[in-house]
Amino acid sequence: MTPVLRILWEPWADQSLPLPGYETAGAAGADLRANFAPADRAAGVTLAAMERRIVPTGIRVEIPLGYEMQIRPRSGLATNHGITLPNTPGTIDSDYRGPLGVALINLGTAPYTVRHGDRIAQMIVAPVVQVAFEVVETLTETARGAGGFGSTGRS
Numbered sequence: 001m002t003p004v005l006r007i008l009w010e011p012w013a014d015q016s017l018p019l020p021g022y023e024t025a026g027a028a029g030a031d032l033r034a035n036f037a038p039a040d041r042a043a044g045v046t047l048a049a050m051e052r053r054i055v056p057t058g059i060r061v062e063i064p065l066g067y068e069m070q071i072r073p074r075s076g077l078a079t080n081h082g083i084t085l086p087n088t089p090g091t092i093d094s095d096y097r098g099p100l101g102v103a104l105i106n107l108g109t110a111p112y113t114v115r116h117g118d119r120i121a122q123m124i125v126a127p128v129v130q131v132a133f134e135v136v137e138t139l140t141e142t143a144r145g146a147g148g149f150g151s152t153g154r155s
Contacts, residue, residue: 005069005125006062010099012037013058017117020059029072029122032057032102034114041116047106052086054101055114063094063125070124071102077120082108085121094128 009015013035020030035058036044047053063069071090077083086105102121106112114120 003064003067003125005064008060008062010035010056010058010060014038014041014116017058020057020123029124031074031119032071032100032121032123034102034116034118034120035059036116044113044115044118046111046113047083047104048111049082049106049109052103052105054103055120057100057102057120059100060097061092061100062097063092065094066127067094067125068092068128070126072122072124074119074122081110081112082106083112083114083120089124 005020007019017033017035020032022030034044034055036056045053045055061069069092071085071088071092073084073088083104083106086103090103092100104114104120
């Protein structure tokens with residue numbers, strides 16, 4: 001059975017914008033759009049170089065229990081303009097019911113304006129397993145052992 005993500009529009013949101021959606025049949029992520037309050041729609045939001053801002057999507061979500069939503073950058077924005085997420089992937093837990101905003105950062109050298117309706121990120125809904133925690137005296141041995149960053153290849 002396909003999990004269902006329930007969506008609630010914010011009272012001020014522009015409901016003529018598309019809901020999150022998969023742009024192709026094979027897409028893993030559904031695009032999220034900037035959805036600004038009426039007073040901000042014409043101007044959008046301009047991010048200066050190295051500036052961070054939370055951009056509203058105009059929705060709240062109810063993620064099925066046992067799942068999480070991951071928010072990831074859009075590769076075109078990142079490659080062409082340096083617009084990415086400072087906490088990628090961002091995780092939205094299944095019990096969160098607040099406004100869905102996307103934290104964006106401009107790593108480019110020029111200001112970038114996010115316009116009303118722009119696709120700003122992608123979301124992936126994935127299963128989550130919660131584990132039990134157990135304190136032990138030793139851990140099982142592996143070929144890798146305690147090798148850390150860069151230990152399995154060229155660093």
